[in-house]
Amino acid sequence: MGYHKENLKEQLVEIAWDICNAESWQNVNMRKVAKKAKVSTTAFYRHFKKKDDLKAELMRRGYELINEGRKDVDTFAGYGAHYIRFGLDYPFIYDLMFGNTDLDMSLYPDLEEQSNAAFDGVLEALKDFMPDSAEKDTRIKAINIWASVHGLVGLLRNGDSHVYESEDLKWIENNLEEYLQMTTFS
Amino acid sequence: MGYHKENLKEQLVEIAWDICNAESWQNVNMRKVAKKAKVSTTAFYRHFKKKDDLKAELMRRGYELINEGRKDVDTFAGYGAHYIRFGLDYPFIYDLMFGNTDLDMSLYPDLEEQSNAAFDGVLEALKDFMPDSAEKDTRIKAINIWASVHGLVGLLRNGDSHVYESEDLKWIENNLEEYLQMTTFS
DNA sequence: TAGACTATGTTAACTTAGTCAACATTAATG
DNA sequence: CATTAATGTTGACTAAGTTAACATAGTCTA
Numbered sequence: 001m002g003y004h005k006e007n008l009k010e011q012l013v014e015i016a017w018d019i020c021n022a023e024s025w026q027n028v029n030m031r032k033v034a035k036k037a038k039v040s041t042t043a044f045y046r047h048f049k050k051k052d053d054l055k056a057e058l059m060r061r062g063y064e065l066i067n068e069g070r071k072d073v074d075t076f077a078g079y080g081a082h083y084i085r086f087g088l089d090y091p092f093i094y095d096l097m098f099g100n101t102d103l104d105m106s107l108y109p110d111l112e113e114q115s116n117a118a119f120d121g122v123l124e125a126l127k128d129f130m131p132d133s134a135e136k137d138t139r140i141k142a143i144n145i146w147a148s149v150h151g152l153v154g155l156l157r158n159g160d161s162h163v164y165e166s167e168d169l170k171w172i173e174n175n176l177e178e179y180l181q182m183t184t185f186s
Numbered sequence: 187m188g189y190h191k192e193n194l195k196e197q198l199v200e201i202a203w204d205i206c207n208a209e210s211w212q213n214v215n216m217r218k219v220a221k222k223a224k225v226s227t228t229a230f231y232r233h234f235k236k237k238d239d240l241k242a243e244l245m246r247r248g249y250e251l252i253n254e255g256r257k258d259v260d261t262f263a264g265y266g267a268h269y270i271r272f273g274l275d276y277p278f279i280y281d282l283m284f285g286n287t288d289l290d291m292s293l294y295p296d297l298e299e300q301s302n303a304a305f306d307g308v309l310e311a312l313k314d315f316m317p318d319s320a321e322k323d324t325r326i327k328a329i330n331i332w333a334s335v336h337g338l339v340g341l342l343r344n345g346d347s348h349v350y351e352s353e354d355l356k357w358i359e360n361n362l363e364e365y366l367q368m369t370t371f372s
Numbered sequence: 373t374a375g376a377c378t379a380t381g382t383t384a385a386c387t388t389a390g391t392c393a394a395c396a397t398t399a400a401t402g
Numbered sequence: 403c404a405t406t407a408a409t410g411t412t413g414a415c416t417a418a419g420t421t422a423a424c425a426t427a428g429t430c431t432a
Contacts, residue, residue, distance in 0.1 A: 003426055004380055026288055029418060040382050042420080047380085051419065091287075099285040101277075101343065102212055139354050144334055144369040147341055151333025157287065168325050182323075183330040189397055190409060215389060226411045228391075233409090237390065 063114030081176035087153030249300030267362035273339030
């Protein structure tokens with residue numbers, strides 16, 4: 001309980017992650033985070049330059065988590081399902097990662113790296129899956145899959161509208177692999 | 187130049203639209219909007235309950251714009267391209283509409299209506315396009331298209347990453363219809 | 373080991389932004 | 403014309419990000 005904390009930076013990130021994960025990034029603010037860590041509001045600024053740095057770090061960890069998890073996946077559809085489940089399991093972290101255009105990723109190389117790794121994963125897996133396909137076709141396909149996976153998460157999360165809340169979305173959610181087969185390799 | 191303005195509410199919305207469209211919603215704030223309209227900061231509150239109401243109105247207009255435009259489209263792929271182009275032509279309005287989970291649409295029925303209309307459009311068009319398909323398959327397909335269209339806009343906008351900024355994205359952007367044919371009806 | 377340099381925390385305060393309350397003025401209505 | 407409703411303004415409050423000045427702890431070297 002000294003004046004200096006054990007590993008404050010890590011603590012702050014974890015607290016912020018927890019709040020963001022539970023309540024969305026909008027509910028993460030310096031004063032709240034600091035209070036939970038039992039330090040002054042501004043202690044944060046000894047470890048980060050600005051709040052955006054914290055955001056970037058949360059995003060980076062999100063990608064890291066996705067990238068780790070996918071090592072266990074073998075089928076391609078299972079792969080897509082893995083991404084979708086991440087979006088459903090960590091909805092607010094997911095928002096931060098993909099619903100966000102205002103952060104300049106090039107300012108955060110570590111983040112950019114994880115982000116690229118995530119997409120590369122799709123591409124590699126797809127190459128294995130359809131080895132005979134022309135290089136370009138494979139890449140276009142990968143883009144399409146990436147795109148539709150992310151779009152789908154959005155739909156699955158917004159069950160409020162007339163059309164989406166139909167049986168269909170529930171069916172899709174419970175049959176992700178089959179859905180991906182259907183739509184990707186029809 | 188009286189104390190009362192001609193149609194202040196409309197003016198405020200238009201100013202906000204312009205700022206948002208040019209610089210993103212983050213750069214829209216009451217003081218700036220009020221200044222451009224040459225009224226006091228708080229005049230806004232005579233016409234809206236809170237800032238979110240303004241956001242909802244911009245979103246609603248975005249959907250309206252999309253829904254109007256699609257009446258001119260006939261081919262199905264052209265239809266998808268129409269959505270994608272909207273995302274590219276009005277990137278920040280698009281962000282507001284689709285990169286946003288924190289607004290409870292059910293609080294804004296007019297907005298919800300336009301939003302539903304947008305999705306219904308996809309569904310109807312698809313039914314026309316593949317009339318022989320089973321009802322459910324059509325709906326699933328519509329969801330997939332909706333999802334991938336939105337995901338694609340995100341990719342097309344983030345040309346910063348290694349993988350995305352490849353030729354592929356440029357090719358897709360210039361050949362939206364072909365891309366949609368390729369990936370949707372392969 | 374003393375002194376000095378660096379890292380890490382704290383306090384107070386500044387700034388921007390959303391919003392409200394009290395008051396002022398114009399418009400509308402009986 | 404008098405009252406009321408609508409619309410604007412001023413001033414102020416609050417929340418939140420951030421900075422500057424100061425304080426303490428840890429480290430490293432003479």
